[in-house]
Amino acid sequence: MNFPEELKYTKDHEWVRLDGDTATIGITEFAQSELGDIVFVDITTVGDNVDAESVFGTVEAVKTVSDLFMPITGEVLEVNPALDGNPELVNTDPYGEGWMIKAKVANVADVDDLLSAEAYRALIGH
Amino acid sequence: MEATITKRTPLYNKHVEAGAKIVPFAGYDMPVSYTGINAEHEAVRTAVGMFDVSHMGEFIVKGPGALDLIQRVTSNDASKLFDGKVQYSCLPNSNGGIIDDLLVYRMSEEEYMLVVNASNIDKDWDWIVSQNTGGVELKNISDKTALLAVQGPKATAALQKLTDVDLASLEYYSFVRGTMAGFDNVIISATGYTGAGGFELYIKNENAEALWDAVMEAGKEFGIALAGLGCRDTLRLEMGFCLYGNDIDDTTSPIEAGLGWITKFTKEFTASDIIQGHKTNGTSRKLVGFTLEERAIPRHDYEVCDADGRVIGKVTSGTQSPSLKIPIGMAYVETAFSKIDSEIYIKVREKLSKAKVVKLPFYKA
Numbered sequence: 001m002n003f004p005e006e007l008k009y010t011k012d013h014e015w016v017r018l019d020g021d022t023a024t025i026g027i028t029e030f031a032q033s034e035l036g037d038i039v040f041v042d043i044t045t046v047g048d049n050v051d052a053e054s055v056f057g058t059v060e061a062v063k064t065v066s067d068l069f070m071p072i073t074g075e076v077l078e079v080n081p082a083l084d085g086n087p088e089l090v091n092t093d094p095y096g097e098g099w100m101i102k103a104k105v106a107n108v109a110d111v112d113d114l115l116s117a118e119a120y121r122a123l124i125g126h
Numbered sequence: 127m128e129a130t131i132t133k134r135t136p137l138y139n140k141h142v143e144a145g146a147k148i149v150p151f152a153g154y155d156m157p158v159s160y161t162g163i164n165a166e167h168e169a170v171r172t173a174v175g176m177f178d179v180s181h182m183g184e185f186i187v188k189g190p191g192a193l194d195l196i197q198r199v200t201s202n203d204a205s206k207l208f209d210g211k212v213q214y215s216c217l218p219n220s221n222g223g224i225i226d227d228l229l230v231y232r233m234s235e236e237e238y239m240l241v242v243n244a245s246n247i248d249k250d251w252d253w254i255v256s257q258n259t260g261g262v263e264l265k266n267i268s269d270k271t272a273l274l275a276v277q278g279p280k281a282t283a284a285l286q287k288l289t290d291v292d293l294a295s296l297e298y299y300s301f302v303r304g305t306m307a308g309f310d311n312v313i314i315s316a317t318g319y320t321g322a323g324g325f326e327l328y329i330k331n332e333n334a335e336a337l338w339d340a341v342m343e344a345g346k347e348f349g350i351a352l353a354g355l356g357c358r359d360t361l362r363l364e365m366g367f368c369l370y371g372n373d374i375d376d377t378t379s380p381i382e383a384g385l386g387w388i389t390k391f392t393k394e395f396t397a398s399d400i401i402q403g404h405k406t407n408g409t410s411r412k413l414v415g416f417t418l419e420e421r422a423i424p425r426h427d428y429e430v431c432d433a434d435g436r437v438i439g440k441v442t443s444g445t446q447s448p449s450l451k452i453p454i455g456m457a458y459v460e461t462a463f464s465k466i467d468s469e470i471y472i473k474v475r476e477k478l479s480k481a482k483v484v485k486l487p488f489y490k491a
Contacts, residue, residue, distance in 0.1 A: 036162060036356065058475065062356065091162075
C-alpha cells in the first residue's frame, strides 16, 4: 500500500498535506480499502472551527459507515466538490482527487505532532 | 475473556490466494469481498458470480417419522414436497418467534435435508433433537459438506459445460443429484439468495477445491467473478429476502415478517395456535421495505420515526443499492405505517431523513 512520505497521518487513518496554513485532508489508502466501495461523503462542517480529534463528517460505504476525525484544530474551508458526483474517487485516488476537505489550521506547529508515513505504517502493521 | 476459535471452510485457502478481505462471520473466517462489493454485485446481476457458502449447516432427517417431525417443527407444509423439490420454511419457537429460516429438501419419501444458517446450527440442532420424540434418525453433516453458490444469468451456461444434467430444465426450487466436474453425487439445486438465478452445489469437503477451480475455469468465458458475503447481502436485500439475525429472529413472528406465505395452518406445528392468532388478529408491527429520498444510508438498528419525530420502529437492514443506486432498507414499523407509500422518517445521525414504504422486491430483474 502507498503512504506518501510527504504527508502526515493520524491513528484514525486521515492524512494531512500542509501548504502555508492550509491543510488538505483525506483518508488513507488503508482506510479506503477497509471501508470498501464508498457511496458518499457527508460533511456539514464547512465554516466551523473543529477541534483536533472531533468529527468533521462521515463517510458511507456500501457495507459500513465511519466518522471522519479532524487531524488538527482548524476551520473547515471547503469540501472537495468532485466527491459529490464521484465519491469513488476516495477509493481510486485517496491522496489525490479523492481529498476530502481543506482547513485553515489554527496552529501550524501542531502538524509536526502527527505521525510520519513510517510511524503510520508501523501502527497499521504494513 | 473467552477465546473464540473461528472455523475455516474447505475453500479458505482459495480465498486467501484470491486476495479476499476475510472477516469473522457466524464463527467462520469468510470472504466479505475480493475486488469490491459493487463490482461483485454487478457481476452476479449481469453475468455470473461464485460464492463459498460452506458455512451453512446441513442436517439429514431420515426414517419413517421424518416427515412427521419436519411437519411439527417447521411452518410450511412439507407434505407438498416431492422427490427433488425444495421448500423455504422456518422453525418457529414456542412463543411464535423464529428459531431460524431454512430450506427443506426432499431426497426421498423418508429422507430429507434441512439447510440452516451457520450462526444457528447448534441452536437448531438442539431444538430439533428435543422435538424428536419419534426416534427419527438425525445427522448433522455440516462439517463435511461444502456449498458453492453459482449465481447469475450466465450460471446455467457456465455450469452446463461441467455436467450432463440438463440444467435449463431444472425448475426454480428443485434439485437433482448428478455428476458435476467429474464428481458424483453432487446436489445441484436451482436455489439461491440473490434473485439472479443460478445454482447451489452441495459437495463433500474434500472435492470442494477442485469443483471451485473447475467452475472458475468453465465460467471464464462468461465473465465469472468471485463474490463475497458483502454482495450476497446487497443482492438479497435488493430482493427483500430476510436475513436471520437482522430482519427475523427469536422475537419476530413469521406473520409480521411477511412470511405468512410459508406459514400453513393446514397442520399443527410449534406455536401454530399463537401464530394463527397473529394472522387472525393482526400484529402491532410489520416488516416493510423502504427507500430514502435523500442521500443517507439506513443501517441496522437506526430508529424509524413519524413526521413528528415519534419513534415508530427500527431499521433491520439497509444499504445503498448497487443496482438501483439509491438507499434501500427494511424496518419493523407500527402497522399503521406499513401501507405502500406511507411516509416514514429514518433517523440518521440525529437527523430525520424522509423515506417511503415501497413494495418488495426493490429490484425487478
